[in-house]
Amino acid sequence: xxxxxxxxxxxxxxxxxxxxxxxxxxxxxxxxxxxxxxxxxxxxxxxxxxxxxxxxxxxxxxxxxxxxxxxxxxxxxxxxxxxxxxxxxxxxxxxxxxxxxxxxxxxxxxxxxxxxxxxxxxxxxxxxxxxxxxxxxxxxxxxxxxxxxxxxxxxxxxxxxxxxxxxxxxxxxxxxxxxxxxxxxxxxxxxxxxxxxxxxxxxxxxxxxxxxxxxxxxxxxxxxxxxxxxxxxxxxxxxxxxxxxxxxxxxxxxxxxxxxxxxxxxxxxxxxxxxxxxxxxxxxxxxxxxxxxxxxxxxxxxxxxxxxxxxxxxxxxxxxxxxxxxxxxxxxxxxxxxxxxxxxxxxxxxxxxxxxxxxxxxxxxxxxxxxxxxxxxxxxxxxxxxxxxxxxxxxxxxxxxxxxxxxxxxxxxxxxxxxxx
Amino acid sequence: xxxxxxxxxxxxxxxxxxxxxxxxxxxxxxxxxxxxxxxxxxxxxxxxxxxxxxxxxxxxxxxxxxxxxxxxxxxxxxxxxxxxxxxxxxxxxxxxxxxxxxxxxxxxxxxxxxxxxxxxxxxxxxxxxxxxxxxxxxxxxxxxxxxxxxxxxxxxxxxxxxxxxxxxxxxxxxxxxxxxxxxxxxxxxxxxxxxxxxxxxxxxxxxxxxxxxxxxxxxxxxxxxxxxxxxxxxxxxxxxxxxxxxxxxxxxxxxxxxxxxxxxxxxxxxxxxxxxxxxxxxxxxxxxxxxxxxxxxxxxxxxxxxxxxxxxxxxxxxxxxxxxxxxxxxxxxxxxxxxxxxxxxxxxxxxxxxxxxxxxxxxxxxxxxxxxxxxxxxxxxxxxxxxxxxxxxxxxxxxxxxxxxxxxxxxxxxxxxxxxx
Numbered sequence: 122x123x124x125x126x127x128x129x130x131x132x133x134x135x136x137x138x139x140x141x142x143x144x145x146x147x148x149x150x151x152x153x154x155x156x157x158x159x160x161x162x163x164x165x166x167x168x169x170x171x172x173x174x175x176x177x178x179x180x181x182x183x184x185x186x187x188x189x190x191x192x193x194x195x196x197x198x199x200x201x202x203x204x205x206x207x208x209x210x211x212x213x214x215x216x217x218x219x220x221x222x223x224x225x226x227x228x229x230x231x232x233x234x235x236x237x238x239x240x241x242x243x244x245x246x247x248x249x250x251x252x253x254x255x256x257x258x259x260x261x262x263x264x265x266x267x268x269x270x271x272x273x274x275x276x277x278x279x280x281x282x283x284x285x286x287x288x289x290x291x292x293x294x295x296x297x298x299x300x301x302x303x304x305x306x307x308x309x310x311x312x313x314x315x316x317x318x319x320x321x322x323x324x325x326x327x328x329x330x331x332x333x334x335x336x337x338x339x340x341x342x343x344x345x346x347x348x349x350x351x352x353x354x355x356x357x358x359x360x361x362x363x364x365x366x367x368x369x370x371x372x373x374x375x376x377x378x379x380x381x382x383x384x385x386x387x388x389x390x391x392x393x394x395x396x397x398x399x400x401x402x403x404x405x406x407x408x409x410x411x412x413x414x415x416x417x418x419x420x421x422x423x424x425x426x427x428x429x430x431x432x433x434x435x436x437x438x439x440x441x442x443x444x445x446x447x448x449x450x451x452x453x454x455x456x457x458x459x460x461x462x463x464x465x466x467x468x469x470x471x472x473x474x475x476x477x478x479x480x481x482x483x484x485x486x487x488x489x490x491x492x493x494x495x496x497x498x499x500x501x502x503x504x505x506x507x508x509x510x511x512x513x514x515x516x517x518x519x520x521x522x523x524x525x526x527x528x529x530x531x532x533x534x535x536x537x538x539x540x541x542x
Numbered sequence: 543x544x545x546x547x548x549x550x551x552x553x554x555x556x557x558x559x560x561x562x563x564x565x566x567x568x569x570x571x572x573x574x575x576x577x578x579x580x581x582x583x584x585x586x587x588x589x590x591x592x593x594x595x596x597x598x599x600x601x602x603x604x605x606x607x608x609x610x611x612x613x614x615x616x617x618x619x620x621x622x623x624x625x626x627x628x629x630x631x632x633x634x635x636x637x638x639x640x641x642x643x644x645x646x647x648x649x650x651x652x653x654x655x656x657x658x659x660x661x662x663x664x665x666x667x668x669x670x671x672x673x674x675x676x677x678x679x680x681x682x683x684x685x686x687x688x689x690x691x692x693x694x695x696x697x698x699x700x701x702x703x704x705x706x707x708x709x710x711x712x713x714x715x716x717x718x719x720x721x722x723x724x725x726x727x728x729x730x731x732x733x734x735x736x737x738x739x740x741x742x743x744x745x746x747x748x749x750x751x752x753x754x755x756x757x758x759x760x761x762x763x764x765x766x767x768x769x770x771x772x773x774x775x776x777x778x779x780x781x782x783x784x785x786x787x788x789x790x791x792x793x794x795x796x797x798x799x800x801x802x803x804x805x806x807x808x809x810x811x812x813x814x815x816x817x818x819x820x821x822x823x824x825x826x827x828x829x830x831x832x833x834x835x836x837x838x839x840x841x842x843x844x845x846x847x848x849x850x851x852x853x854x855x856x857x858x859x860x861x862x863x864x865x866x867x868x869x870x871x872x873x874x875x876x877x878x879x880x881x882x883x884x885x886x887x888x889x890x891x892x893x894x895x896x897x898x899x900x901x902x903x904x905x906x907x908x909x910x911x912x913x914x915x916x917x918x919x920x921x922x923x924x925x926x927x928x929x930x931x932x933x934x935x936x937x938x939x940x941x942x943x944x945x946x947x948x949x950x951x952x953x954x955x956x957x958x959x960x961x962x963x
Contacts, residue, residue: 132593166613172553173617174624181623184616184631188609192587195605196594202602203595210605214635215680259636 122152123251123273123287126160128347129193138347139200141288146206146246153237153247153280155273156197158189163266179224183253183263187213190250190269198248208246211237213253213261218275220254220262227254227262229271229334232279241280249276270331278338285335285342286361287327292346293362294319294326296535297387301526304536308385310363312370315385318478318512332364341365367480383481383488384533389522390474393423394447395504398454400435400464410461411438414453420446424474424507424516438463439505441516444470472504473522476514477529489513495532501525543573544672544694544708547581549768550614559768560621562709567627567667574658574668574701576694577618579610584687600645604674604684608634611671611690619669629667632658634674634682639696641675641683648675648683650692650755653700662701670697691752699759706756706763707782708748713767714783715740715747717956718808722947725957729806731784733791736806739899739933753785762786788901804902804909805954810943811895814844815868816925819875821856821885831882832859835874841867845895845928845937859884860926862937865891893925894943897935898950910934916953922946 122145124138138156146152157163166186170177194210201208216237220227237247251269254262264271270287277285292307294316299305311319313336320329326344335342345361363369401407408427415422425440442450447470454466482488489506492513496503501524505516517525530536543566545559559577567573578584587607591598615631622629637658641648658668672690675683685692691708698706713728715737720726732740734757741750747765756763766782784790822828829848836843846861863871868891875887903909910927913934917924922945926937938946951957 132590135594169553169613169617170620173556173620176624177620178623181616181619181631184619184633185613188612191609191612192590192606195602196590198602198605199591199594199598202599203597210602212605212682261633 123155123269123285124157124347125269125289126157126162127290128288129156129158129197130160132196135193135196135200138288139197139204139206141347142197142201142246143204143206145286150283151241153241153249153276153282154197155249155251155269155276156190156193157251157269158186158193162189162192179226180260183224183227183261187250187253187261187263190252194248194250198246201246201248206246207244208248209240210248210250211240212250214255214259216249218254218272220256220264222256222258222260222262224256224260224262226265227256229254229264229275232275234279237276238280264330267328268330270328271334274331274335274338274340274342277340277342278334282340285340287331287342287344288347289326289344290347291326291344292348293344293360294364295386297526297530298389301389301523302530302536305530306535306537307360308362309360310365310370311385312367312480313364314367314511315478315480316364318476318509319386319388327364335364336366339366341369370480383485384477384479384535385481386478387526387529387533387535388476388478389526390476391519391522392444393441393472393474393516394444394450394468394470395439395441395472395516396447396450396454396469397437397439397467398461398463398465399437399467400433401438402462403434403436407436407461408438410457411454412440414457415442415450418449418453420450420453424505424514426505435464441472441474441505471519472516473519473525474514474516475522475525475529476512477533478512480511482513483510491532492529495528496525499524499528501528544576544690544706545578545768546690546710547578547584548711549709550577550579550618551581553617556614556617556621559709560618560625560627562768563618563622563667564625564627566707571704572662574662574670574697574703575618576670576672576690576697577611577614578672578690579607579614583610583613600647601681604645604648604682608671608674608682608684611673615669615671619667622667622669627667628665629669630661631669631671632661633671635676635680637670639675639693641677641685643677643679643681643683645677645681645683647686648677650675650685650696653696655700658697659701685751688749689751691749692755695752695756695759695761695763698761698763699755703761706761708752708763708765709768710747710765711768712747712765713769714765714781715785716807718947718951719810722810722944723951723957726951727956727958728781729783730781731786731791732806733788733901734785735788735932736899736901737785739897739930740807740809748785756785757787760787762790791901804906805898805900805956806902807899808947808950808954808956809897809899810947811897812940812943813865814862814893814895814937815865815871815889815891816860816862816893816937817868817871817875817890818858818860818888819882819884819886820858820888821854822859823883824855824857828857828882829859831878832875833861835878836863836871839870839874841871841874845926845935847926856885862893862895862926892940893937894940894946895935895937896943896946896950897933898954899933901932903934904931912953913950916949917946920945920949922949 170182198208198210219230251272295305297305316332342364343361423441428437503515507514591603619629619631640651672693716726718726737753763785764782844862849858922942924936928935
């Protein structure tokens with residue numbers, strides 16, 4: 122079970138979490154719980170670090186920010202004990218959770234689970250701070266913001282858990298953002314691949330890394346709401362969204378999800394920016410000259426469109442980068458103008474990427490053309506297209522985001538049926 | 543060097559501390575720094591624990607409260623790096639600082655100093671969170687409130703430091719509380735024994751345990767103010783108070799402290815309560831019947847006066863306990879009334895213990911009689927007396943505390959000379 126910062130914000134909320142955890146134990150499960158810091162606490166600690174040294178040492182940053190989860194793990198253990206359960210905290214360095222030494226963005230390498238399993242088998246609920254680990258030379262690491270989801274999946278894999286329940290602010294994964302489409306439906310199940318695509322295009326339910334790890338390790342992840350009633354039954358019977366493999370999905374669809382569609386969900390991401398370089402020489406190496414400096418600067422280029430070469434041996438190259446990296450991208454390419462030999466750079470931060478995602482499209486043609494036609498019918502101009510096996514993304518004007526999502530949600534038959542119907 | 547919570551409260555203050563530390567390094571020293579949590583932080587964390595479980599598990603309490611010092615140690619290392627020094631934090635479990643497993647009040651057993659010394663020899667300033675350690679089975683301990691002074695002395699002993707500088711809210715040890723006696727003088731040096739007696743009778747400059755440890759390990763401790771000017775010279779030349787052995791004291795007195803008096807200081811402690819049991823049977827075992835249950839309940843009995851047995855084979859027994867333990871003491875003795883066989887229990891929380899302390903009294907008679915006469919001359923009634931080799935304490939009415947301290951400060955010639963004289 123994993124609880125985020127909102128669920129751990131203060132005594133009353135931690136007590137609620139303790140009751141939810143205890144009920145899970147009472148239902149016959151051995152339980153390990155991964156917790157985030159109280160909401161706001163990590164920001165407070167990060168600010169202290171920035172004030173101390175704008176170019177702070179990431180190793181010391183990890184010492185400071187890991188304290189937030191240390192506090193909540195100890196407190197949840199106490200709350201569980203107060204309710205009569207046996208419980209203890211296991212800090213990242215105590216298990217330990219081995220990571221590489223990339224401080225502030227470490228990757229988990231392995232988790233020693235012997236002591237943990239012995240404690241759980243003896244009836245103790247294990248409380249583990251998320252987000253933290255230990256390097257080979259005995260120093261604290263953290264996994265990067267949102268890393269607690271990854272910790273939870275890694276622990277679940279290490280102890281071969283039946284399930285990894287991630288309690289969040291939302292009660293599951295929806296066909297699209299319910300704030301945009303009132304008729305969005307909660308999905309009973311999605312595949313890892315779908316969840317990865319949804320996460321990568323702006324659905325903020327789970328950290329992308331955690332989904333990738335779950336897929337690699339075959340951990341069944343359930344997303345469900347931490348705002349359930351205190352008296353609600355154990356999580357086994359609460360309908361969240363299960364994230365599973367393709368094979369398992371078939372099983373779920375049988376019993377639970379008869380209405381499953383070709384398309385699983387629609388995501389919108391407004392954090393992209395579009396850059397076009399005009400009249401780039403159409404010769405080998407020209408494209409590398411553009412993207413190598415961006416890669417070296419750790420700027421993640423997403424969609425790339427190269428127009429068909431014109432008569433003059435020149436071509437226009439358009440691509441997208443995260444909006445936060447636009448200024449750095451512009452500065453880098455300005456400096457490379459001679460080397461690349463382009464004519465003009467045109468940037469646009471007011472774009473949105475709309476993606477339709479679904480494993481169903483592997484075996485069905487026509488998904489993309491439905492998308493293009495539906496958008497064209499409403500006069501929405503497509504500026505760029507990219508596709509993967511289970512995703513089609515288009516770049517459009519940011520102002521048309523909500524309209525596009527609603528149009529596509531209806532076009533793919535995702536709208537919830539009217540209750541009265 | 544050790545800095546308390548007031549010195550570590552926020553970015554600006556930690557930066558000041560970093561400058562003070564760096565100046566010490568610039569003066570040619572290898573430096574280890576022990577830090578407390580930001581002032582208020584430990585209280586905040588303790589409150590979370592109490593809210594979680596009034597009977598909280600001390601092992602989990604230690605996990606929670608140790609986070610406060612973890613944060614400040616990482617931050618101070620960053621601040622030092624920002625000023626251009628090499629620095630790193632060493633948490634209690636990283637060194638490790640080995641303690642027993644008495645959670646929330648652990649005792650330090652040993653400190654592994656090899657890695658620490660190697661790091662310091664390489665020019666790194668070591669930043670160590672105070673108050674925390676590690677049990678044999680790899681769990682976090684804390685040393686009890688105020689334990690950071692003890693951590694500092696223990697680290698100084700482990701690395702065989704030339705000196706342990708403890709920066710506090712005050713700029714040294716005074717002949718008495720300057721808020722009571724305007725003419726109190728700062729002492730240039732005191733012995734461990736004197737400091738222990740002063741601490742045990744209410745002088746709050748240093749934690750008693752830290753002084754006992756310094757004496758045992760022969761660590762020279764300097765108390766000095768953390769509120770010195772940013773541009774002040776390194777601590778070598780700042781006049782704090784040195785706490786040293788008897789033998790070293792002679793050396794200090796020669797060069798520095800020609801005006802040293804028979805009596806070093808006068809302390810007042812209003813946190814005592816007096817209990818009298820009347821008509822206790824005057825037979826073997828009667829006194830044991832009173833004090834055994836108190837010892838079993840961890841109640842620290844200080845002064846004990848047994849009046850001369852009266853004709854009837856009965857005696858009155860008076861003793862003092864910490865004011866905070868008075869209610870428990872009363873309840874315990876109420877329950878033992880039959881077993882002890884006393885007639886009445888009379889309690890008084892409005893008493894104060896006044897102590898005069900000084901190694902000089904070992905070789906000089908008349909210290910106690912000066913005390914009794916001076917108090918009697920002002921009409922102050924003495925309710926009880928206790929003495930040690932270097933201390934005489936009397937119990938008086940709490941309302942007469944300040945008067946008594948001033949009278950004695952003058953009587954023993956401790957008043958500072960008028961500047962103009």
